[in-house]
Amino acid sequence: MKLNLKSLTRSLCIIIASLLLTSVSYGQINLDKFNTIDSLFIEWNSPNHPGGSVGVAFKGVPIFTKAYGLADMGYLIPNNYGTSFNIASVSKQFTAMGIVKLHLQGKLNIDDDIREYLPELPDFGHKISFRHMLHHTSGLRSLHTLFSLAGWRKDDMRNNDDLLRFMKMQQDLNFEPGSEYMYCNSGYILAAIVVERITGESFADWMSENIFKPLRLYETYVEDIYNNIVHNYATSYSGTLKRGFLKEVEFWAYTGSGNIHSTSNELLKWMRYYYKPPTGWEEAFSMMLTVDPLTNEKINNYAFGVNVNKYNNEKWIHHGGSIGGFRAYAAAFPEHEIDIVILTNFSTSDPAEKVKKIADILLDKKILERPLISYQLKKIDTKFFTKYLGAFETENSPDKLFELSRRGDTLLYRYSGEKETRLYSANDSILFNNNKKIQITLINAIPERVIIMSDGKKSIWEKTQKHIPDTKELKTISGNYWSPELETQYKFYLQSGKLYGFHPRHGSFDVECVTKDIFISNSDFIKKIQIIRKGNKVIGMRVTNSRVRDLWLKKTVDK
16 A cells, blocks of 8 residues: 555644644633533543544634544544544535635626526526525525435435536426525535636635635645545544444535535634635625625525624624534634634534533633423323314414324324324423423413423414325325426325325335325425315325425326
8 A cells, every 4th residue: 555655744743733732722721611611522532432623712822622532433543633524514615715706806796697607507587696506595406305305315425417417407496596595505516516617627626726725724625536535534423322323424425515624723713714814815704704685684694605693692603514424513703703613523413502602611601501391290180181182283384283182191292294202291281291392381261272382492383173184085196206307206105094105215105194285294305295286186296395395296197
């Protein structure tokens, strides 16, 4: 095997530098605060546990730099402060900077129609600009959710060419550009393709020479070879210490929306540039923080690849990312010149919450926690709750039902498409489940209404009549459905009086009726199904998931 001495030397320098930084950290931060921050990551140092790299800087000087856990569980190689991680969607701000740079050079305009550069895209009847794409207001279908509807599994390799091929077949947008915010990876991938077409260079090479090197980010790069061998690069895992960890298969070959590799130290430097930019970059970083209202004048806090809003009454610039088992979060508190970066290589690490807690510690803020629901059980005859049993609907989730039921002496609740969960009574008007963080307030005078507090969010639900379709109605829906946008087919069939869906690559999935001609499924790729009829005849359906809305499936065969 040929040894890459240059890469090896670079890795050793990073490790030595990280040790030096760690040693001076103790002298630059109050020891109590240092220990409190360190305690947030105790579990990451458990035996046989992945971990990550944590960096905190004040006025551009690192004050907390530590690494935890294993970078590779198979070979028991620990993470160090110079370990490189896939920063996933934190990459978007670098792609946005690439577009901003070309805009300032006059090679494009952020308000140009993207079809000027990608003429093969369909004319949706609305102009889609770079601004729309970078602010997530384009209305385009998003990469992963679109591919899942097409039958792709989570670990199928995908690249920019794959996305462009599907984009050329699209017939509809999720919404009119500029009217809504919906997170969309596709726009950033298309932006990377445009960079290549304008510059005549690969996205990776152009970003290296025009963004990373000029900004002294020498360990940050676009990884456009998904199975590349890289020194000092962490392996990602899913799972927990209790359940065990599994290695995540790397399938991500796309660029623009993700797949930049970097270190905590370099991201700390980058985040500071937002409020202390290098000479000659002032206009670019100022533009990066531009936010624009939606067409209805509502605020959209997503700027160019970063969120710009407040946490705990403090302005912050931030973004997170996840791919495979990698999780990343980078934040800057410009008014205090504090920057915080956490990069991890396991899926349950939750770096976003840890960044917030570190900020609270450093800024002497009371740590904001969601109020925990904690009630004491009081035994009440479940027959007392009979008048409340049934199905409820809410304006906040029009395609979802909430059901209260009783089995013997046990009270149960379920949301459409989910399993039943047990409820307990605190008194004659409060039902709860502390483990699920749910509280249901019953209004004695109005049994047709309940108030649900779930995971810190409040909603009002009104009793409704659940539609239960008979076999005849379900037979009219059964059959094969074809998507011209995705060139894939779904089958819906009856079995034992129940409707099921089927895709050759995903297998069968449950389908449940919510209201007349509205169904939901328990799958990850389809959430809502709206049956479309012409007279009494079913001619197709429109399916929706988190980032694809009303995709048309035409019925091709009646049963």
